[in-house]
Amino acid sequence: MSTHITDPRAELKRKAAIEAADMVKEGMVVGLGSGSTSAFMIEELGRRWAEGLRFCAIPTSERSAEQARSHGIRLVTFATHPQIDIDIDGADEVERGTLNLIKGLGGALFREKIVAAASRRFVVVVDDSKLVDRLGVAVPVPVEVANFGWNSTARQLEALGAKVTQRLDRSGNVFVTDGGNMILDCHFGEIADSDTLQNQLDRVVGVIETGLFIGRTSEVIVATADGLQRLHAA
Numbered sequence: 001m002s003t004h005i006t007d008p009r010a011e012l013k014r015k016a017a018i019e020a021a022d023m024v025k026e027g028m029v030v031g032l033g034s035g036s037t038s039a040f041m042i043e044e045l046g047r048r049w050a051e052g053l054r055f056c057a058i059p060t061s062e063r064s065a066e067q068a069r070s071h072g073i074r075l076v077t078f079a080t081h082p083q084i085d086i087d088i089d090g091a092d093e094v095e096r097g098t099l100n101l102i103k104g105l106g107g108a109l110f111r112e113k114i115v116a117a118a119s120r121r122f123v124v125v126v127d128d129s130k131l132v133d134r135l136g137v138a139v140p141v142p143v144e145v146a147n148f149g150w151n152s153t154a155r156q157l158e159a160l161g162a163k164v165t166q167r168l169d170r171s172g173n174v175f176v177t178d179g180g181n182m183i184l185d186c187h188f189g190e191i192a193d194s195d196t197l198q199n200q201l202d203r204v205v206g207v208i209e210t211g212l213f214i215g216r217t218s219e220v221i222v223a224t225a226d227g228l229q230r231l232h233a234a
């Protein structure tokens with residue numbers, strides 16, 4: 001079943017996702033991102049799978065795994081496939097000059113970063129509303145933290161300059177990641193030096209992973225009303 005799209009932003013996401021799906025070739029090991037743009041990509045890969053394309057995939061969330069399975073896509077693990085050929089994923093913000101990212105508004109940042117780190121190519125698919133001059137302009141940095149002692153972790157994050165909000169789900173309960181942890185959304189405002197911030201966050205005890213993706217992007221496919229653009233890492 002294909003998705004019927006009425007939202008113009010969603011239509012742009014779908015175009016970027018289909019372009020990226022075209023990069024998946026026979027026999028590849030593919031990282032499957034999470035979020036609505038990635039869902040279009042998985043849907044397109046499902047269509048190609050039905051036409052006979054064969055590859056295997058490592059999903060970045062339970063939801064993406066479920067979607068891939070529903071198309072019959074072969075899922076594997078790092079135990080047998082430690083090296084991924086191409087990982088295709090969305091993003092919440094893409095910094096134009098560096099292609100650094102903020103990810104994780106969908107809550108899958110930890111697995112997303114593990115999969116991106118194990119990939120030869122990390123291809124990001126977005127609509128042009130995600131492009132920014134500086135990270136942090138519009139969205140917080142999601143930080144996955146251990147449940148134990150999270151108030152103390154939050155205080156340490158505040159000491160780094162963040163306004164910290166505990167992520168809740170749609171029902172108002174504490175959001176639980178696929179790994180069973182919680183997410184603290186850290187509002188830093190415009191981030192002048194994301195590399196330094198990543199290092200500072202990494203040193204906070206209780207932090208499991210952050211949604212800052214620094215120096216990982218190979219290519220960004222951006223869908224605009226005027227067509228597709230491809231941005232490459234320097």
Ligand SMILES: O=C(CO)[C@H](O)[C@H](O)COP(=O)(O)O
Nearest residue numbers: 035036037090104106107108
């Ligand atoms: O990082 C993510 C999930 O953890 C998503 O890639 C990000 O939130 C973008 O989502 P969407 O494609 O729905 O705009």
